[in-house]
Amino acid sequence: MLAHILQNLPQVLIDGLTLGVVYAVVAIGYTMVYGILELINFAHGDVFMTGAFMGAVVLFIMMGLGFLSAMPALIVFLIVIVIAAIATGLLGVGIERVAYRPLRRKNAPKLIALITSIGISFVLEDAVRFIAELKTGNYIVTAPSMFNHKFNIDIHHVIPYFNNATFQGSFLVVLIVTIVMLVSLDLFVNKTKWGMAMRAVAQDRDTASLMTINVNRVISVTFFIGSALGGATGVLFMIQYGTIDPYIGFILGIKAFTAAVLGGIGNIRGAMFGGVMLGLLEMFAAANLSIITHGAMGAEYKDVFAFIILILVLIFKPEGLFGKAVVEKV
Amino acid sequence: MNFRKIIPLLAAVVLLLGVIGGCSSKSGGSNGKTVIEIGSQSPLSGGSATLGDAIRLGAELAIDDQQAAFAKKGFTIKLKDLDDQGDPKKGVANAQILASDKNVLALVGHLNSGVAIPSSEVYEKNNLAMVSPATTATVVTDRGLKTVNRICARDDFQGPAGANYAVKTLKAKKIFIIQDKTAYGSGLAEQFRDQAKKLGADIVGYEGITVGEKDFNGVISQAMTKKPDLIYFGGVYAEGGLIIKQARQKGFTGPIMGGDGLDSSSTVQIAGDAVKGVYLTSVAGDVSKTEKGQAFAKKYKEKFGKNVESYSAYGYDAAGVILKGLMNAINDNDGKKPSREQVMKAIRAVQDYDGVTTKVSFDNKGDNKFAKVYIYNFEQAKYPPVQKAEISQ
Numbered sequence: 007m008l009a010h011i012l013q014n015l016p017q018v019l020i021d022g023l024t025l026g027v028v029y030a031v032v033a034i035g036y037t038m039v040y041g042i043l044e045l046i047n048f049a050h051g052d053v054f055m056t057g058a059f060m061g062a063v064v065l066f067i068m069m070g071l072g073f074l075s076a077m078p079a080l081i082v083f084l085i086v087i088v089i090a091a092i093a094t095g096l097l098g099v100g101i102e103r104v105a106y107r108p109l110r111r112k113n114a115p116k117l118i119a120l121i122t123s124i125g126i127s128f129v130l131e132d133a134v135r136f137i138a139e140l141k142t143g144n145y146i147v148t149a150p151s152m153f154n155h156k157f158n159i160d161i162h163h164v165i166p167y168f169n170n171a172t173f174q175g176s177f178l179v180v181l182i183v184t185i186v187m188l189v190s191l192d193l194f195v196n197k198t199k200w201g202m203a204m205r206a207v208a209q210d211r212d213t214a215s216l217m218t219i220n221v222n223r224v225i226s227v228t229f230f231i232g233s234a235l236g237g238a239t240g241v242l243f244m245i246q247y248g249t250i251d252p253y254i255g256f257i258l259g260i261k262a263f264t265a266a267v268l269g270g271i272g273n274i275r276g277a278m279f280g281g282v283m284l285g286l287l288e289m290f291a292a293a294n295l296s297i298i299t300h301g302a303m304g305a306e307y308k309d310v311f312a313f314i315i316l317i318l319v320l321i322f323k324p325e326g327l328f329g330k331a332v333v334e335k336v
Numbered sequence: 337m338n339f340r341k342i343i344p345l346l347a348a349v350v351l352l353l354g355v356i357g358g359c360s361s362k363s364g365g366s367n368g369k370t371v372i373e374i375g376s377q378s379p380l381s382g383g384s385a386t387l388g389d390a391i392r393l394g395a396e397l398a399i400d401d402q403q404a405a406f407a408k409k410g411f412t413i414k415l416k417d418l419d420d421q422g423d424p425k426k427g428v429a430n431a432q433i434l435a436s437d438k439n440v441l442a443l444v445g446h447l448n449s450g451v452a453i454p455s456s457e458v459y460e461k462n463n464l465a466m467v468s469p470a471t472t473a474t475v476v477t478d479r480g481l482k483t484v485n486r487i488c489a490r491d492d493f494q495g496p497a498g499a500n501y502a503v504k505t506l507k508a509k510k511i512f513i514i515q516d517k518t519a520y521g522s523g524l525a526e527q528f529r530d531q532a533k534k535l536g537a538d539i540v541g542y543e544g545i546t547v548g549e550k551d552f553n554g555v556i557s558q559a560m561t562k563k564p565d566l567i568y569f570g571g572v573y574a575e576g577g578l579i580i581k582q583a584r585q586k587g588f589t590g591p592i593m594g595g596d597g598l599d600s601s602s603t604v605q606i607a608g609d610a611v612k613g614v615y616l617t618s619v620a621g622d623v624s625k626t627e628k629g630q631a632f633a634k635k636y637k638e639k640f641g642k643n644v645e646s647y648s649a650y651g652y653d654a655a656g657v658i659l660k661g662l663m664n665a666i667n668d669n670d671g672k673k674p675s676r677e678q679v680m681k682a683i684r685a686v687q688d689y690d691g692v693t694t695k696v697s698f699d700n701k702g703d704n705k706f707a708k709v710y711i712y713n714f715e716q717a718k719y720p721p722v723q724k725a726e727i728s729q
Contacts, residue, residue, distance in 0.1 A: 014561055017586075021553035135381070144386050146574055148605045156585070169561065172587055247550040249578060249606050257548055292554020296543065305555045306517055306544030 009167070010297050016161050016171035018293045019286070024177050024246060026285020027184040031239040032262035033269070033277035034191065035232035041208045041272035042228050045106065045119050049126035050236055051259015052134075053098055057237025058250045059134050061090035062147050065244075069150060079152045083179065083245065091238040098233020099226050101126055107222065127255070135252040146251045149244045153179050180242045187235055188278055194231075195274060204228055208272070261288075268316055270326025279328065287312045369412040370673050374399060374658055375434040375443030375464075377427060377455065378651075380419035384572055386602050387647050388447050391469050392417050393640050394651025395444040397632075400639075402659050409671055413659070416440060420451050427451035431458035440464065441662060441679045444654045447647070449473030450519040452484075459483045465680040467658050469650035472596065472619055473523050477701045483680055485702035487654055487694055488619035489709050491520075495527025497709040497727045498568070498593060498617040502528075503535040505725075506591055506615070508566035512541040512559040514552075514579060516571030524595045525570030532568075540564050545575060556583050565590050572597035577606025584610035591615055599646040599712070601719035611714045615724070618710050620646035621693045622723045632692045646720070653691030661686050 032054050039047040064086045068074055074082055105122050139145040153175035161168045195201040206214040207224045215221045243258075244250050265284045269276025291308035303310075319327060376395050378388035392415075399413050406413050416434065420427040427446065434440045435458055442465040446452035452471040459466050460481045468476070468486040472494055477484055502508045511532055515525035522544070529539055540562040543555050556579065559567060567583060569576050569592065576598045583592060584607075596618040604611050623629030623644055632652065633644045661683030665674035668682070689696040695706040708728050712721035 010561060014557055017557045017560075018554070021551070021557065025551050025553075139381060139385065144602065145381070146602060146606070148608075151608060154585075172585070174585055243550075247578065248581060248608070249550060249574075251574070253548060254550060257546075289551075289554045289557075292552075293557045296541070296558070304543045305558065306546065308554060309546070 007297055011294050012167045013169040014293050016159065016168050018289050020171050020173050020177065022286035022289030023282065024173075024180055024285070025289060026282035027181060027188075028239055028243055028246075028281075029258070029262045029265045029285050030278045030281025031184050031187060031235050032258060033265040033281040034188075034274055035236045036263050037266040037269070037271055037274055037277040038228050038232045040266070041274075042204060042225060043106070043110075043119075044116060046123070046263070047232075048120070048123040048259070048263075049101060049130060050232065051255035051262065052127045052130035053094055053101070053233045053255070054236040054240045054243075054258065054262075055250070055252060055255030056097060056130055056134055057090050057094040057233075057240030058244045058254065059138065059147065059240070059252075060093045060237060061086050061241035061244055062149050062250060064089045065149060074150065083152060087183070087238050087241045090241045091234040094237025094240070095230040095234030098229040098236075101233075102226060102229040107225075127259075131252050131255070138252060146249060148249050151248055152176065152245055176246045180246050183242060184239070187238065191231070191235065192274065200224070200227060264313070264316055267326055268319060270329030273326070273328045276326055276328030280326070284312055284316075287315055369407065369410055371412050371414060371439050372406075372441055372662065372673065373414045373416045373437065373439040374655060374662075375437075375440045375445065376415055376417040376651075376655075377420045377430055377434070377443060377445040377451075378447045379422040380417070382421050382423075384422050384447060384574075384600075386600050386645060387470070388419075388422070390645035390648040391444065391447060391651035391654075393636070393642070394469070394648040394653075395655035397636060397639060398652045398655035398659060402656075405663070406659075409663075409666055411666070411673070413662075414439075420446065420448075420455070422448050422451060424451050424454050427455040428458060431455040435459065435462035435464055441674070441676055442467065442658045442683060444469065444651060444658065446471050448520065449476055449523075452476050453519075456481055456484045463676040463680050465658070465661070465676070465683045467654040467683065469654040470596075470619070470647050473519055477703050480701060482684065485657075485683060485698050485704075487657060487691075487696050487704045487707065488650060489707035490703060491523050491527050493707070494595060494617050494619055494709050495524050496531035497711070498595065498615075499528045499531035499535060499537075500727075501615070501617070501711050501725060502566055502568070502591075502593055503532055503537045506566060506593075508532075508537060508564075508591070510538045510540045510562065510564045511566050511568055512543075512562055512564035513539060513568045513570070514543050514545060514555055514559070515569070516547050516575055517544045518547060518571070520597065521571035521595075523570075524597075525568065528568055528570065528595075545571075545579075547571070547575060549575075550578060552579050552582055553586070555579075556586050556588070559583070560586055560588060567592045569594045569598070571595075573600045573603040573606065577603045577611075580607040580614055581610045589613075593617075596620060596646070601643070601645065604714070604717055604719045607717075609717045611717050614714045614721075616712050616714075616721065618646060618712060619707065620650055621708065621710050621726070622712070622720060623649045623693055624720070625723065626692075628692050649691070649693035653689075653693055653696065656691050657686050657689050657696050658683060660689055 035050040135145050155175040159171045162170045203219045203224050265280035266277045269280030291311035292305045296304050378391040418430040445466050447470045449471040460483050465483050472491045515522045593615040598616045599618040665678045665682035687697045697705045711725040713724050714721040
């Protein structure tokens with residue numbers, strides 16, 4: 007039994023890491039907004055989905071103009087991800103402007119904002135679905151495959167307990183881009199003036215505004231960054247899995263939210279850690295659950311397994327893994 | 337001052353107008369003839385819209401073709417097409433709409449067994465005959481409802497036929513099975529598993545996945561360690577296409593097999609080149625094999641500007657059977673508009689109907705005696721796949 011699990015491990019780690027970093031970046035969107043507004047922005051999963059579709063649109067336009075064959079794939083990809091990120095960032099700011107700010111100005115209860123975010127989530131799903139299926143009646147969009155060079159890690163020769171692992175070029179792209187995003191966000195929040203303003207607003211909105219911080223603008227910036235990161239991750243998701251539909255944001259959003267809670271909601275590093283951990287756990291369970299339980303529980307219980315771990319963590323550490331270690335909320 | 341308050345209001349108004357604009361209503365004159373409506377229910381939006389739309393368009397073409405014959409008798413046939421979204425709740429709600437419309441005398445319906453089963457309870461209460469082009473689950477007709485008919489084969493025929501082919505022709509000894517936990521997917525996978533076991537194949541894994549997810553690497557890694565000769569997937573193309581793609585990425589080179597849920601051009605779109613070497617069983621025959629079928633495909637392309645899907649011809653034949661039953665019922669009723677009950681009986685009584693893709697004779701449960709299962713193989717990354725075998729009951 008143990009031999010089986012060991013054999014699989016390198017492959018499981020690679021696949022789990024891919025899924026985990028995607029969760030991590032989306033989780034950051036939840037955790038940043040929560041940190042600053044104490045609002046669980048359920049629309050964030052669908053902002054991620056919209057980003058994937060915007061990326062697909064840009065990619066198809068560039069393909070139509072012949073850029074894909076004329077330019078190296080990496081440059082095309084960078085253009086796509088930047089345009090999609092900016093567009094989704096603006097979408098996030100727009101959502102905050104139209105849906106949340108009026109509520110905040112009227113001092114509406116937090117529950118109202120929460121319900122509003124669920125409403126926004128439905129609007130985004132159906133708007134994207136409507137546009138996507140306008141032409142063909144089929145809303146599953148398949149992107150042209152990029153970075154599909156196959157790599158083989160010959161780990162079996164080095165450590166004979168392990169089987170060889172394979173991955174695609176897109177895995178490297180996803181991993182590198184998300185790590186760059188995570189590190190630069192961390193630097194932004196901790197080292198820049200805007201980051202300091204965000205931390206100040208998160209700690210105490212009223213006092214921050216007395217210190218001449220324009221609270222509304224800080225909130226807009228937060229939404230822009232969170233949504234832009236989500237949108238960029240949507241593009242990565244599209245590159246990695248090749249197929250997107252308007253409902254990918256729902257399940258993934260819930261899992262990313264869970265990752266944010268696991269890491270201690272409001273804490274950015276916690277969200278990163280929680281996302282990667284959730285991805286690894288899920289992939290591990292999918293690959294090994296039936297081996298561990300001798301077929302009593304199949305791979306379909308992977309989510310149950312991951313969530314049991316979550317519940318266990320929350321029983322012993324209700325504030326999440328990183329909830330107390332860092333005092334600041336953003 | 338109030339400008340800022342107006343922005344969200346404006347946004348809401350624009351959205352509402354968009355929604356209203358999207359639901360333009362259809363209307364048409366009946367020029368003095370008695371109107372009879374044929375319902376149609378299939379997913380026109382959602383993950384299996386490609387298949388659902390094919391059924392609707394097939395039915396529409398059949399009605400167009402026979403409009404003249406009914407016009408002579410003083411009737412106009414109209415199609416009342418509803419979108420069941422592949423959702424049982426929506427299917428039942430639509431069933432109520434059809435049942436309450438007195439002009440609807442029968443319906444072409446349902447792609448998904450899971451939707452057909454609860455909806456048919458409503459049809460049964462209202463004596464509204466249903467002819468399904470595509471629902472394969474055994475329980476659809478096994479309940480013995482007098483309104484429920486289908487022209488395609490059953491899962492307890494499709495699954496075993498696939499297993500026979502996998503074990504005997506493809507010589508698979510170790511088989512890994514993945515299913516999507518729906519009534520359709522797990523039903524088919526179980527039928528496949530039982531027959532494959534009987535034939536002496538070793539089932540090295542039987543795992544489930546969640547519909548709507550995109551990452552199946554975990555399950556596939558597990559499959560890869562078991563080194564199977566063949567992977568079988570019970571489910572629909574949205575997940576199937578990705579499983580094919582991700583298995584090939586992990587270096588699986590053997591055959592992958594699935595049921596009629598993979599029988600769609602979208603499978604090729606999603607899986608891309610990886611689709612080569614995929615086998616599937618389908619209850620739908622290849623229309624391009626016969627002259628009649630080619631003529632149908634041409635007419636379909638001319639009218640709708642789309643290529644035929646697997647179920648286009650089945651939608652056409654299901655509507656054809658209904659229209660034949662309806663015509664018989666009108667003749668028996670001295671040329672007057674028949675009741676639902678008369679139509680229901682006339683449809684069940686249809687024998688040796690010769691459609692574009694299948695002959696139809698219903699048995700006493702509403703199953704088609706002439707239903708066949710076909711085995712296809714994607715030799716190239718294009719749709720349709722190549723027909724390998726044709727299996728009769």
